[in-house]
Amino acid sequence: MKIQYNTGQQQRVAIARALMNDSPLILADEPTGNLDSESTEQAYSLLRNINRHKGTTFVIVNHDMHIAAKSDRIIEILDGQIKRDFMIEKNRREVWNNISPCNCFLKREE
Numbered sequence: 001m002k003i004q005y006n007t008g009q010q011q012r013v014a015i016a017r018a019l020m021n022d023s024p025l026i027l028a029d030e031p032t033g034n035l036d037s038e039s040t041e042q043a044y045s046l047l048r049n050i051n052r053h054k055g056t057t058f059v060i061v062n063h064d065m066h067i068a069a070k071s072d073r074i075i076e077i078l079d080g081q082i083k084r085d086f087m088i089e090k091n092r093r094e095v096w097n098n099i100s101p102c103n104c105f106l107k108r109e110e
Helices: 007-020 037-054 090-097
Strands: 025-029 057-061 073-078 081-087
Touching (some): 007 025, 007 037, 037 057
Antiparallel strands (some): 073 081
16 A cells, blocks of 8 residues: 655655754755645744754755745855855844845845
8 A cells, every 4th residue: 555645744754854863954955845834934933943952054945035034044046156145133033034025135244
């Protein structure tokens, strides 16, 4: 008997597998791409809590700027070149979480 999983379930399992090794660095390519918006928020909240409490670094490829704005650093790549690279200050995070994704870019100060 073959069990069929929908893509959202497969992504949840993939996230769980990545976390279970307790690695200091996790690379994730669109880890929530096929999840609904509520599940996406829950998954990123979990990753954020693991980052804060265990110090795990997550490098996440993502096309959703609303989710990207929740990170500490955003590197935007266009045609293989870094277009923007900036840090989001911790005290500004709540402000960034509540603004439109199209307004999420600041020029990084050298």
